[in-house]
Each structure stands twice: as structure tokens, then as C-alpha cells.
Amino acid sequence: MSSPSPEAVAGYLSAMRPFWHPVLRSADLTDRPVRVVLLDEAISLTRLDGEVAAFPDVCRHLGAALSLGDVVDGRVLRCRYHGWQYDKTGRCVEIPLRGDGKIPAQARVRRLHSQERYGLIWVCLADEPQGDLPPYPEYDDPEFHKNELVRHAEWRASVPRLVMAALDDTHFSWVHPDVLGVAGQPLLPQRLGEQPVAVSADGVLTSRYRTSMPESPMVAEGGDRATAVRTVDVEFHNVATVNSMKNVIHSAAGVSVTWNVYQPVSHDRTISFTQLSRTYDRDPAHDQLWEEFNLGIKEQDREIVESQQPWLLPPLRAQVILYLRPEDVPLVEFxxxxxRLGVPQL
Structure with missing residues (x-):
């Protein structure tokens, strides 16, 4: 697969900087620094004075990785190379070899914007964040039983490709035969409402439609997968942002939610975090069945998504992608x- 030009890559990475991106599960940041990569930039994550502190993974002295250092007394991050110590603001507060205690004013590292929510640590690389986190009201809704938040293996694809794969509602019978769609029986979803695909001013896309799906944990309680395929009528409410995709399925059994958020490691490498939840089949003993079902769907998508060309989406005006209407309206609107958000294409 041909690579995009350096200018296109630089433009994409720059345009994604103002958004909040997930980089780590909160549970995975304990008493040691953790190194993550976001948009080709290495970041050191630590907890200092009870707060998450995110810094470029470079000591101000000789450029050693701060993520190799130690947290001292829960208050400062100490570089392993020469012991420089940084507080939660990024200011160097101690240089051990300086007996007089004088510290240059320039001895500091930039503190990046960070926050914890939905069981994740989020980072924004820009000076000022653009917008808020992806909407996820189900997280605080006690009606939903929530599985553990899962970090998936890295995909060789860009974030927009992963979002569009989950937003695409016409591939089920081809990529997921007898799982999400019936093999050999493709269906055109029945779009709902006067505006079935809508985009809000703050950059949230919603898509609503009805369709029929094979019985599975996500649409029917206690389905027997050993029998012949039985279909269930469902209603989808999909919610997408620049780096998230939430699939909400309404069926006779109740409501199930697949919440995906994406960490853009680079222009062609993405890590996804997923949480499954539902209002029925609330027994935690069944969580593993749900996870295995979802992972099977992801692996089927992965083979397709990693094959797509080019790495970055070509602009609509170029007509490199031959979209169809009404079939591909959600993808066109995304x-x-x-x-509109300024994320450049090839």
C-alpha cells in the first residue's frame, strides 16, 4: 500500500492535536510512570499529588525518557539519569548536584492537558482543547450492566477508518455472515426520522435505522447459536465523533451498547478501547461470552479495514471513493x- 505524502501525514497529525484522545485505562496507571504514544509523540503519564500528570517523555536536562524514572513520595517524578525532580506542574523542584539549591527558571517540562473519565485517561496535545469528550451517558446509568473496559491490540489503520467501519451499516451480511447479518441476504437499513443522519454543531454524528439481525447475545437473551439462524428486528442508534463510535441496539430483550474510543498512535496505527453494556442478561458470569462475541466481530472487520487504501481518506471532491446514496449516507456525512473539523485528507 502506498504511503501518503509527508505533508499529508503532518497535516493529519496536526489537525488531530486539539481533540481529547484516550491513551490509557485508569486502572493501568499505578505508582510507576507509563509511556504512551499519541500522534507520534511519546508521553509520560504519572500520578502526582493524586492527579494525573502528562508530560512529553523527555527530561529537560539531557533528554532521557521520564517514563523510566520514579515517583517519589507520590509528589514528584524523578528522572533516572541525573535525578532531576519535577512536580505536577512540570517545574523542576530539585537538582541533586546543585548544592546551593538554585534551579534555572527554564528547568521545566510542559504539562499536557489530561483528565480521567469513563475509566480512561485522556490527553490533548494542543494548547487549548477543542470540544469535550465523546458522549457516553450510559456509563453513569445504573440500568446498564457494564463489562470491564478492554484495550485491544493495535490496528494498522487510521482512526477515521475504524470509526467508519463501525458506522457502516450495509456490510453486515458480507463481513459478518450469520453474526450481524444473514449470509447472502444483504439488507438496506430502514432510515428513521426526518433526519436519520444528523450532525450537531459540536461535532457529534447520529444515525438511526431499523434492520433485522441474526439472534445473538447483543440482540436476544439466551439465544441458542447451535440452531438455524433466526433473525430479530432491531433499531440502531449510532453516535460517532472524530475518534469514537457508539453502537446502541434496541431489541425486544432490551438495550445493548458497544462503546469504542480510539487512540491515534500515528496516522496509520490505532488502539481501540471498548466497553460493552446492556440492560438485560446482567449476570457477570456471561461477560466473557459477550467479549468473545465482540472480539470475533472486530477481527472480521480488522482484515477488511487494514486492507483499505489509501491510509488516509481522500477528499470527497476527488471522488476516489465511489459512495452510493442512500446506502452510504452515514459515511458521507462523517x-x-x-x-469541517479541519482534519485534512490526501
């Missing part, structure tokens, strides 16, 4: 959203 790409329009990306272009």
Missing part, C-alpha cells in the same frame, strides 16, 4: 464532518 467524512464531511471530518473535513
Amino acid at each position: 467524512q464531511k464532518l471530518m473535513e
Whole structure:
């Protein structure tokens, strides 16, 4: 697969900087620094004075990785190379070899914007964040039983490709035969409402439609997968942002939610975090069944998504992608959203 130009890559990475991106599960940050990569930039994450502190993973002295250092008394991050110590603001508060205690004013590292929510640590690389985190009201809703938040293996694809794969509602019978769609029986979803695909001013896309799906944990309680395929009528409410995709399925059994958020490691490498939740089949003993079902769907998508060309989406005006209407309306509107948000294409 041909790579995009250096200019296109730089433009994409720059345009994604103002958004909040997930980088680590909160549970995975304990008493040691952790190194993550976001948009080709290495970041050191620590907890200092009870807060998450995110810094570029470079000591101000000789450039050693701060993520190799130690947290001292829960208050400062100490570089392993020469012992420089940084507080939660990024200011150097001690240089051991300086017997007089004088510290240059320039001895500090930049503190990046960070926050914890939905069981994740989020980082924004820009000076000022653009917008808020992806909407996820189900997280605080006691009606939903929530599985453990899962970090998936890295995919060789860009974030927009992963979002669009989950937003695409016409591939089920081809990529997920007898799992999400019936093999050999493709269906055109029945769009709902006067505006079935809508984009809000703050960059949230919603898509609503009805369709029929094979019985599975996500649409029916206690389905027997050993029998012949039985279909269930469902209603989808999909919610997408620049780096998230939430699939909400309403069926006779209740409501199930697949919440995906994406960490853009680079222009062509993405890590996804997923949480499954539902209002029925609330027995935690069944969580593993749900996870295995979802992982099977992801692996089927992965083979397709990693094969797509080019790495970055070509602009709509180029007509490199031959979209169809009404079949591909959600994908067209998502790409329009990306272009409106200033995320450049090839």
C-alpha cells in the first residue's frame, strides 16, 4: 500500500492535536510512570499529588525518557539519569548536584492537558482543547450492566477508518455472515426520522435505522447459536465523533451498547478501547461470552479495514471513493464532518 505524502501525514497529525484522545485505562496507571504514544509523540503519564500528570517523555536536562524514572513520595517524578525532580506542574523542584539549591527558571517540562473519565485517561496535545469528550451517558446509568473496559491490540489503520467501519451499516451480511447479518441476504437499513443522519454543531454524528439481525447475545437473551439462524428486528442508534463510535441496539430483550474510543498512535496505527453494556442478561458470569462475541466481530472487520487504501481518506471532491446514496449516507456525512473539523485528507 502506498504511503501518503509527508505533508499529508503532518497535516493529519496536526489537525488531530486539539481533540481529547484516550491513551490509557485508569486502572493501568499505578505508582510507576507509563509511556504512551499519541500522534507520534511519546508521553509520560504519572500520578502526582493524586492527579494525573502528562508530560512529553523527555527530561529537560539531557533528554532521557521520564517514563523510566520514579515517583517519589507520590509528589514528584524523578528522572533516572541525573535525578532531576519535577512536580505536577512540570517545574523542576530539585537538582541533586546543585548544592546551593538554585534551579534555572527554564528547568521545566510542559504539562499536557489530561483528565480521567469513563475509566480512561485522556490527553490533548494542543494548547487549548477543542470540544469535550465523546458522549457516553450510559456509563453513569445504573440500568446498564457494564463489562470491564478492554484495550485491544493495535490496528494498522487510521482512526477515521475504524470509526467508519463501525458506522457502516450495509456490510453486515458480507463481513459478518450469520453474526450481524444473514449470509447472502444483504439488507438496506430502514432510515428513521426526518433526519436519520444528523450532525450537531459540536461535532457529534447520529444515525438511526431499523434492520433485522441474526439472534445473538447483543440482540436476544439466551439465544441458542447451535440452531438455524433466526433473525430479530432491531433499531440502531449510532453516535460517532472524530475518534469514537457508539453502537446502541434496541431489541425486544432490551438495550445493548458497544462503546469504542480510539487512540491515534500515528496516522496509520490505532488502539481501540471498548466497553460493552446492556440492560438485560446482567449476570457477570456471561461477560466473557459477550467479549468473545465482540472480539470475533472486530477481527472480521480488522482484515477488511487494514486492507483499505489509501491510509488516509481522500477528499470527497476527488471522488476516489465511489459512495452510493442512500446506502452510504452515514459515511458521507462523517467524512464531511471530518473535513469541517479541519482534519485534512490526501
